[in-house]
Amino acid sequence: MIAEKQPIHAIVTRGKGEVNETLIAACPDLQVIARCGVGLDNVNVDFATQKGIKVVNAPGSNADTVAEHALCLMLMLQRHLYASVQAVKQNDWQFRNRYQGDEIRGKTLGILGLGNIGSKVAHLAAAFGMHIIYWDVQPKNQVAYSYHAWKVYWRSPTSSVCTFRLCQLPNRC
Numbered sequence: 504m505i506a507e508k509q510p511i512h513a514i515v516t517r518g519k520g521e522v523n524e525t526l527i528a529a530c531p532d533l534q535v536i537a538r539c540g541v542g543l544d545n546v547n548v549d550f551a552t553q554k555g556i557k558v559v560n561a562p563g564s565n566a567d568t569v570a571e572h573a574l575c576l577m578l579m580l581q582r583h584l585y586a587s588v589q590a591v592k593q594n595d596w597q598f599r600n601r602y603q604g605d606e607i608r609g610k611t612l613g614i615l616g617l618g619n620i621g622s623k624v625a626h627l628a629a630a631f632g633m634h635i636i637y638w639d640v641q642p643k644n645q646v647a648y649s650y651h652a653w654k655v656y657w658r659s660p661t662s663s664v665c666t667f668r669l670c671q672l673p674n675r676c
Contacts, residue, residue: 515539522546527554541565541619563619570623574631581607608632615639 510532516522517539524547527533536551538560551558579585582604590598612628614621614637625635 513537516545518542518545520545522551524550527551527556535559539564566619566623569620570627573620573624574627577607577612577628581605581610610634611636613637 511530512532513535514522514526514530514533515537522536522545527536527547527550533551533554533556535557536546536559538546538558541560541562541564543558543560546558548558583602584604587598587602590596590602607628608631611634612625614625614635617625617637617639621637621639625637629635
């Protein structure tokens, strides 16, 4: 292994490989594990912490990209864009009779998890004129005020669209 030839002080990962107990133990000079992204599900944080190794990530680094993608998918579904594009590719111009979409303005978006990404989704959806309802484990009074969102118990059948913006592991985002 590389650690046998020269000391390794840092591991930087984009999330593809496991930074597990075996790898960490094989690097006795390791001081930091950095994740270029949000989640730490590929890093054995508990073992690294026990060894005195600092573990860092980049919360919010992909929030704009993911929020824009979520809104893009909402628009695609609401306007039946995928089916429409496939019909046009087959020279089927009658698709307009079958795939009439709806506007998202005035629809209600339910967001489960109003963290970095969920807040950005709320902001973009509000700009499109959507009503926002959300549930989050932490109070979001200033977000609720600025985006006209209100907290609901998450059994609401009133949402036209729902998006889930949750961490895979608790306290690891």
